[in-house]
Amino acid sequence: MQPAIAVHNVTKTYSQGSAAVHALNGVNLAVQSGEVVFLMGPSGSGKTTLLSVMGCILQPTAGSVRIRGREVAGLPERELPAIRLAHIGFVFQGFNLFPTLSAGENVELALDLKGIRGRDARRRAMELLEQVGIREKFDIFPADLSGGQKQRVAIARALAGAPDILLADEPTAALDSHVGRRILELVRSLAHAQGVAVVIVTHDSRMLQFADRLVHIEDGRIVEPSEAKAPAFAATPLEIAPLAVSGA
Amino acid sequence: MPPLARRNLFHDRVRLTVTLTGIVFAIVLIVVQIGLFIGFTSATSNVIENSGADLWIGAKGLAYLEQAVPFSERKLQQVRSTPGVATAEKYILVWGNWQRPDGRKEGVVLVGLNPDLPMGGPWNLSAGSVQDLKTADAIIVDELYRQKLGVTHLGQVIEINGHRARIVGFTQGIRSFTTSPYVFASFKNAQTFANLAEDRAFYILVKAVPAADMERLRRELAARLRDVDIYTTTEFSHMTQFYWMFTTGAGIAVLLAALLGLIVGIVIVAQTIYATTMDHLREFGTLKAMGASNGYIYRVIIQQAALSAVMGYVLGMVASVFIVRGSREGGAAILFPWELAVSMFFLTLLMCIGAAFVSINKVTRIDPAMVFKG
Numbered sequence: 093m094q095p096a097i098a099v100h101n102v103t104k105t106y107s108q109g110s111a112a113v114h115a116l117n118g119v120n121l122a123v124q125s126g127e128v129v130f131l132m133g134p135s136g137s138g139k140t141t142l143l144s145v146m147g148c149i150l151q152p153t154a155g156s157v158r159i160r161g162r163e164v165a166g167l168p169e170r171e172l173p174a175i176r177l178a179h180i181g182f183v184f185q186g187f188n189l190f191p192t193l194s195a196g197e198n199v200e201l202a203l204d205l206k207g208i209r210g211r212d213a214r215r216r217a218m219e220l221l222e223q224v225g226i227r228e229k230f231d232i233f234p235a236d237l238s239g240g241q242k243q244r245v246a247i248a249r250a251l252a253g254a255p256d257i258l259l260a261d262e263p264t265a266a267l268d269s270h271v272g273r274r275i276l277e278l279v280r281s282l283a284h285a286q287g288v289a290v291v292i293v294t295h296d297s298r299m300l301q302f303a304d305r306l307v308h309i310e311d312g313r314i315v316e317p318s319e320a321k322a323p324a325f326a327a328t329p330l331e332i333a334p335l336a337v338s339g340a
Numbered sequence: 341m342p343p344l345a346r347r348n349l350f351h352d353r354v355r356l357t358v359t360l361t362g363i364v365f366a367i368v369l370i371v372v373q374i375g376l377f378i379g380f381t382s383a384t385s386n387v388i389e390n391s392g393a394d395l396w397i398g399a400k401g402l403a404y405l406e407q408a409v410p411f412s413e414r415k416l417q418q419v420r421s422t423p424g425v426a427t428a429e430k431y432i433l434v435w436g437n438w439q440r441p442d443g444r445k446e447g448v449v450l451v452g453l454n455p456d457l458p459m460g461g462p463w464n465l466s467a468g469s470v471q472d473l474k475t476a477d478a479i480i481v482d483e484l485y486r487q488k489l490g491v492t493h494l495g496q497v498i499e500i501n502g503h504r505a506r507i508v509g510f511t512q513g514i515r516s517f518t519t520s521p522y523v524f525a526s527f528k529n530a531q532t533f534a535n536l537a538e539d540r541a542f543y544i545l546v547k548a549v550p551a552a553d554m555e556r557l558r559r560e561l562a563a564r565l566r567d568v569d570i571y572t573t574t575e576f577s578h579m580t581q582f583y584w585m586f587t588t589g590a591g592i593a594v595l596l597a598a599l600l601g602l603i604v605g606i607v608i609v610a611q612t613i614y615a616t617t618m619d620h621l622r623e624f625g626t627l628k629a630m631g632a633s634n635g636y637i638y639r640v641i642i643q644q645a646a647l648s649a650v651m652g653y654v655l656g657m658v659a660s661v662f663i664v665r666g667s668r669e670g671g672a673a674i675l676f677p678w679e680l681a682v683s684m685f686f687l688t689l690l691m692c693i694g695a696a697f698v699s700i701n702k703v704t705r706i707d708p709a710m711v712f713k714g
Contacts, residue, residue: 140712149629149708177631188626188711192347201342205632209341253631261712 094161096256096289097146098122102155102165104141104312115141116152117312123289125256128280130303131293138312139293140261146291147180147259148172160256177205181250181288183279185262187242189234195221195245196230202252220248224278240271247279251288258283260292269298276302345643348620356648359612363652364659366605366691367684371660373598375667375674377591382675383517384584385577387433387451391460393545394554396576397561402569404583405576406449406518408433410540411568418564419544424557426549429454430541432530435520439499440490447520448489448500452530459545462524467494468509473526480509484669485521500533515673517584602691610695613645617699621706628708637703641696649692653685660684 104116115138123129131139144150145157148164149172157165159179167175189198199217203209208216221227224244234242243263250258260279264272276292280302283290292303300306308315349356388396388405397419399411419428432452437445453461455473462470462480472478479500481489490498496507500523516522525533531540548557558570571579585591617624624637660676667674 144709144712147629149712173628173631173633175631176629180631182629182711184626184711188622190344190623190626192351193342193344197342201344201627202630204341205627205630205636249630 093124095122095158096125096127096160097291098156098158099142099146099152100156100158102142102145102152102157104138104145104150105153114312116145119155119309119312119314121146121307121314123257123291125287125289126284128283128290128292128302128304130300130306131291131309132295132297132306133309137309139309141312142309143259143261143291143293146257147182148175177253179256181253181255181258183243183246183250183258183260183263185265187234187239187246187266189242189245189249191234194231194233195226195237195241198234198245199249199252202249206253216252217248220252221245223251223282224248238271239267240275243267243271243275244278247275247282251282251286254286256289258288258290260290262293262295264294264296264299269296272296272299273302341639344623345640346647348616348640349644349647352616352619355612355616359609359648360652360655362605362608362612363648363688363692364656365608366601367653367656367688368659368663369601369604370598370687371656371676371680371684372663372674373594373601374680375660375664375676376672377585377594377598378675378677378680379515379673380517380590380594381581381585383515383673385580386514387460387522388573388577388580390463391545391573392547393459393573394548394552395546395558395561396571396573397544397546397565397568398542398571400567400569402571402576404580405433406435407583408542410434410536410542413539413541413544415565415568416541416544419546419561422557422560422564424549424552424560425546426552427457427459427547429457429459429545430527431460431543431545432527432534432536433542434530434534434536436501436523436533438489438523441492441498442490444490446489447518448523449516449518449520450500450530450534451522451524452527452534453524455526459547460543462509462511462514462522464512464514466510466512470509472508473524473529475506475508477504477506477529478508478525479505479529480511480524481507482511482514482521484513484515486510489521501535503533505529505533513673602687605688605691606695609645609648609692610698613641613648613692613696614699614702616644617641617702621703622711624703625706625708625711628706629711634704638700641699641703642693645692645696646689649689652692653688656688657681657684 099119099121102116102119106113106115119142133139145152152165156163164175196217199220200213203213203216218227221230224247226241226244229237229241264275276299279290398408402408413430416428416430419425434450436448436450438448439445455470458470466483468480491507494507498505514522554572561570627637664674664676
């Protein structure tokens with residue numbers, strides 16, 4: 093089965109003065125539809141960079157990124173927003189809700205980007221907030237929502253465009269463990285129900301039971317591939333690339 | 341589109357107030373300066389444009405209305421005998437000295453005309469009639485200048501160049517661009533007031549027969565008369581306007597002030613919209629990450645600018661109307677035609693949207709990866 097997203101031999105190199113920093117070094121990862129993958133590693137290991145490359149926010153220096161089989165690495169910058177809009181939803185550590193819009197309007201904004209407006213947008217936004225369990229908060233502004241409620245709105249917003257892939261960067265970091273578990277339960281159930289491939293960057297080892305697969309990344313490379321918990325999602329064979337930082 | 345632009349705009353009311361203040365300031369300054377320009381321009385040539393004449397004939401070398409020098413009025417007969425001329429009248433326009441009741445003197449412009457065929461005569465009379473100028477010593481002045489001239493009532497007797505003059509009427513709204521008000525009199529009385537020789541005139545005003553070919557008439561007259569300049573009312577009006585507004589620099593000064601108002605408005609609006617954009621930069625980055633095109637984000641910013649423009653325009657127009665009304669009794673008229681009001685709407689929009697481009701340039705360069713930074 094074709095993965096929802098697959099990165100192959102991806103490298104991302106930054107210049108820092110005369111030195112080159114390899115944020116990613118020959119990374120391979122494929123995520124199937126409906127699979128929940130946790131991406132774990134110490135700070136500076138390249139987790140967010142990998143998420144950014146998978147999310148078509150950053151272009152890799154080398155390698156392949158395929159979304160639903162379509163190669164997106166190397167596309168011109170101006171084509172990437174359309175790719176993100178069509179295939180990818182994001183959930184952020186800081187929620188990144190629009191403070192001047194209500195919960196419902198935040199979701200409607202995502203729908204507006206997809207060309208869904210008016211009553212259709214309102215109805216769909218209601219459904220999405222219902223799915224995440226906070227329909228009654230439709231007209232409430234983010235300032236009056238709890239952390240968990242804000243993240244639910246963010247999840248609803250991320251799913252508004254019916255993405256193939258959901259990328260979440262530390263979605264529970266700003267939440268207490270109880271609320272964080274509820275959020276990850278929600279993400280997992282939605283992923284399985286809607287067939288969305290989910291990649292979650294997290295430091296929190298207490299939440300591992302919500303992952304279908306764990307992927308560890310250190311110094312820009314995936315170092316310990318974990319076997320998938322569910323037989324339907326077999327671990328993808330991963331290569332270990334040598335660490336390399338070139339100096340002046 | 342959810343009301344992101346409107347909500348962002350009203351989110352910070354202090355900043356919105358600053359933005360609107362800047363827009364109102366710019367609008368009022370531009371309206372006042374352009375209005376003054378229009379008012380001044382009108383005042384320089386209103387006697388010409390309300391003359392009812394088709395052609396103005398003056399001594400050679402004529403550049404503007406007040407520059408005329410006297411010439412022989414015998415040319416009048418030559419003009420009247422020219423085919424195509426319906427009527428022609430001699431006309432005086434010369435500086436004079438008005439003595440106020442308290443002894444102070446004020447400069448005035450004496451205008452002498454034929455009250456029976458009042459080409460070049462007073463209009464908008466609020467008291468008396470043009471026919472009253474036929475009586476001895478009769479003059480008509482404008483209400484605006486009553487205080488300046490020390491005029492207290494109709495029938496008042498004063499002195500012009502040492503000659504007795506009696507006020508028989510008032511007009512409303514006949515402004516002079518210079519500080520010297522117009523004083524209308526019959527040709528004969530004006531000759532007396534101005535100490536002019538009997539056979540001298542400053543202009544000959546010509547009314548052509550209906551459907552006359554003006555250029556042909558002008559050529560006919562030029563062939564018959566020597567040492568004169570002949571202009572249509574429109575040409576002479578424009579020449580006089582140009583002289584006073586541009587040759588003297590007065591018009592350029594007000595236009596520069598208007599330009600300054602526009603620049604100040606742009607700077608203030610650009611600064612506040614930029615500050616608002618910076619406050620919401622993370623949101624714009626999120627929009628980009630969500631897949632919004634640059635065009636979508638530009639629309640949000642431009643909507644903010646346009647909303648500011650509309651609100652500022654309404655407030656600016658209210659302020660301008662008050663100021664314009666207040667200027668009516670003053671020496672300098674600020675004219676506010678509807679065309680200026682409509683133009684100001686589009687100029688305000690342009691000003692605000694143009695100012696927003698600084699912000700648009702900023703959001704174009706947002707790195708969407710910034711949304712991952714906590």
